[in-house]
Amino acid sequence: MSGLRGMLGWAPHRPTPEEMSPEARDLLQHKRSPAERDRRKAAIKAEKQAPPAHRPVWRNRRWLSIALVNLMFVASFQFDIQLVEGALTASRFVGFHMADLNSALQVMLAYKTVVINLVIGTTTVLLMWLLLGGRSFCSWVCPYHLVAELAEMLHLKLGMRDHPMHRGMRTALWLVFSALAVITGYTVFETISPVGILSRALIYGGGVALVWVGALLLFEIFYTRRFWCRYACPIGLTYGLVGTVSPIKVAYDAEACLHEGECRQVCLVPHVLHMTRMGHNAEVKMDIGADCTRCGLCIDACPTGALKFRIKGLEARS
Amino acid sequence: MDADRRTLLRSLAAAALVVGVSMLGAIPIARGLVQRLRPPGALGEKEFLAACIKCGQCVQVCPVEAIVLADAWDGFGLGAPYVDARAQACDFSCDAVQCILACPSGALSHALNAKEQVRMGFARLDRPDLCLARLGQGFKGVAREVGLHRYSEVDRWNPIPIAKHPYDLPLCDLCVRECPIEGAIRLDPLGDDPLDPRRTPVVTDRCVGCGMCEMICPTEPAAIVIDLPKEAKA
Numbered sequence A: 001m002s003g004l005r006g007m008l009g010w011a012p013h014r015p016t017p018e019e020m021s022p023e024a025r026d027l028l029q030h031k032r033s034p035a036e037r038d039r040r041k042a043a044i045k046a047e048k049q050a051p052p053a054h055r056p057v058w059r060n061r062r063w064l065s066i067a068l069v070n071l072m073f074v075a076s077f078q079f080d081i082q083l084v085e086g087a088l089t090a091s092r093f094v095g096f097h098m099a100d101l102n103s104a105l106q107v108m109l110a111y112k113t114v115v116i117n118l119v120i121g122t123t124t125v126l127l128m129w130l131l132l133g134g135r136s137f138c139s140w141v142c143p144y145h146l147v148a149e150l151a152e153m154l155h156l157k158l159g160m161r162d163h164p165m166h167r168g169m170r171t172a173l174w175l176v177f178s179a180l181a182v183i184t185g186y187t188v189f190e191t192i193s194p195v196g197i198l199s200r201a202l203i204y205g206g207g208v209a210l211v212w213v214g215a216l217l218l219f220e221i222f223y224t225r226r227f228w229c230r231y232a233c234p235i236g237l238t239y240g241l242v243g244t245v246s247p248i249k250v251a252y253d254a255e256a257c258l259h260e261g262e263c264r265q266v267c268l269v270p271h272v273l274h275m276t277r278m279g280h281n282a283e284v285k286m287d288i289g290a291d292c293t294r295c296g297l298c299i300d301a302c303p304t305g306a307l308k309f310r311i312k313g314l315e316a317r318s
Numbered sequence B: 001m002d003a004d005r006r007t008l009l010r011s012l013a014a015a016a017l018v019v020g021v022s023m024l025g026a027i028p029i030a031r032g033l034v035q036r037l038r039p040p041g042a043l044g045e046k047e048f049l050a051a052c053i054k055c056g057q058c059v060q061v062c063p064v065e066a067i068v069l070a071d072a073w074d075g076f077g078l079g080a081p082y083v084d085a086r087a088q089a090c091d092f093s094c095d096a097v098q099c100i101l102a103c104p105s106g107a108l109s110h111a112l113n114a115k116e117q118v119r120m121g122f123a124r125l126d127r128p129d130l131c132l133a134r135l136g137q138g139f140k141g142v143a144r145e146v147g148l149h150r151y152s153e154v155d156r157w158n159p160i161p162i163a164k165h166p167y168d169l170p171l172c173d174l175c176v177r178e179c180p181i182e183g184a185i186r187l188d189p190l191g192d193d194p195l196d197p198r199r200t201p202v203v204t205d206r207c208v209g210c211g212m213c214e215m216i217c218p219t220e221p222a223a224i225v226i227d228l229p230k231e232a233k234a
Helices: A002-008 A022-032 A034-049 A057-076 A102-112 A116-132 A136-140 A143-155 A166-185 A194-204 A207-224 A228-234 A236-243 A262-266 A270-276 A297-301 B005-025 B027-030 B046-050 B056-062 B074-077 B098-100 B212-218
Strands: A084-087 A090-093 A097-101 A248-255 A286-287 A305-313 B066-069 B079-085 B121-125 B137-140 B165-167 B185-189 B199-203 B226-229
Touching: A002 A270, A022 A034, A057 A084, A057 A136, A057 A194, A057 A297, A057 B056, A084 B056, A090 A194, A090 B056, A097 A102, A097 A116, A097 B046, A097 B074, A102 A166, A102 A236, A116 A136, A116 A236, A136 A236, A136 B185, A143 A194, A143 A207, A143 A228, A143 B199, A166 A228, A166 A236, A166 B005, A194 B066, A207 B074, A228 B005, A236 A297, A248 A270, A262 A297, A262 B226, A297 A305, B027 B074, B056 B066, B056 B098, B121 B199, B165 B199, B212 B226
Parallel strands: none
Antiparallel strands: A084 A090, A090 A097, A248 A286, A248 A305, B066 B079, B121 B226, B137 B165, B185 B199
16 A cells, blocks of 8 residues: 555655565566676667657557547537536536546535435446546546646746655645535635636636636746646545556566666656666566556656556456 | 755645635635526525536536536636526526536436426516616517527527517517516506506516516616525625
């Protein structure tokens, strides 16, 4: 459950030699041998001289997914085709109730009543993201994620200095907004949720609420890289909790890893990739923790194929 | 000051800012600036805003697009639906209460199943001095440039623009004529003289507050308007 602790804000834990599996220990020993060290250096040098063509395969698939899902909402209303009616906070997908877990939570805490349709919608969405990877909602569906990725590109391109925050902040905000819903009796978080604001703006037309989304993006460009998704969004934490038990994982194979750290540089939540540092992997093969959004940027970035998607229980036994 | 401490302080400040901005949403509510005619079946205002999941499914099913979602000026009411009756009233073109059926979170209460049970508000003659019926005047021409309405005699199934349906009335009775609820409003003689053409609109307790009379009223401003239920003004 170290993944869960990491998601809530604790710093990743480097395993002591005793906590490492014998295989991982042996591998580390092997990697530290002078011959292996030279081999790794040579491999990295060769890679730097002739960089492998970087194709953002998974990113492109994701962007397509975000565009399609949100366009489906837009088209359903604009052309009255009743495919998926509503917005990301709650909808009907060909008639079936769907409710965003965090929005439904806010409503139930504020309203203090369990609404049956909401329970149905929440259960459907819960099961869906349980299968699909939890925070994959963030990187494969959320429209704010897409614009935040563009803002991040700008942040990097402009060479802005990043001002990191404490990751425990998101846990604190999750608790604060839950408490505020109970105390005030209003869905306080929905007032600033860029996900709800953007989703509704796409479908029904935008308004001044978009100023808040713009302010967040400016903050991310000029001050803190990926501020909202990385440190603030309670929705991300809710789906992250779902992702703890999801079978879809990004899997790490220390044997193939050259420990260059390219994955951590592109990752939204680099703390989940702490095991890619040499000597930080408790096992030779490990799954990336729950906070991972299954976005695939690390898979695209990894020059040696040490990171791959896997579906637990579906791969061939080796 | 070490980096960890700086990060922590920065995070506290950012978190306070996020919560602070969200709580700005309390201001329009507390000041009573949010006075909205809610869609049919809406719970009392406070409960309604708590229960509404701000998804707009009610917007999508309304055949006259009477329902719109509030912007950030409504604070905690951001994304919640309302009806701007003067621009587009609910005329029950849907025959049932589709918005209620569409609501996934019970903010529009399923306890209702007929339009006669709705209580969105209550019509009131706000400007008797402007009312054409009270002046004994007729009405000829287009009542309003905006708004859709279903005229059963024109098209049983589809609402059309009011601007495409000119009238020629010896005495203006638009509010009574187009009211979708039977017996909710009637015209009574203004005086005892049977030859006096002047009439006054009388709203009965059957009025559901749909706003059709406010939308169709050809005077500017509308002589008849919708008052919100008392609990909404709390």
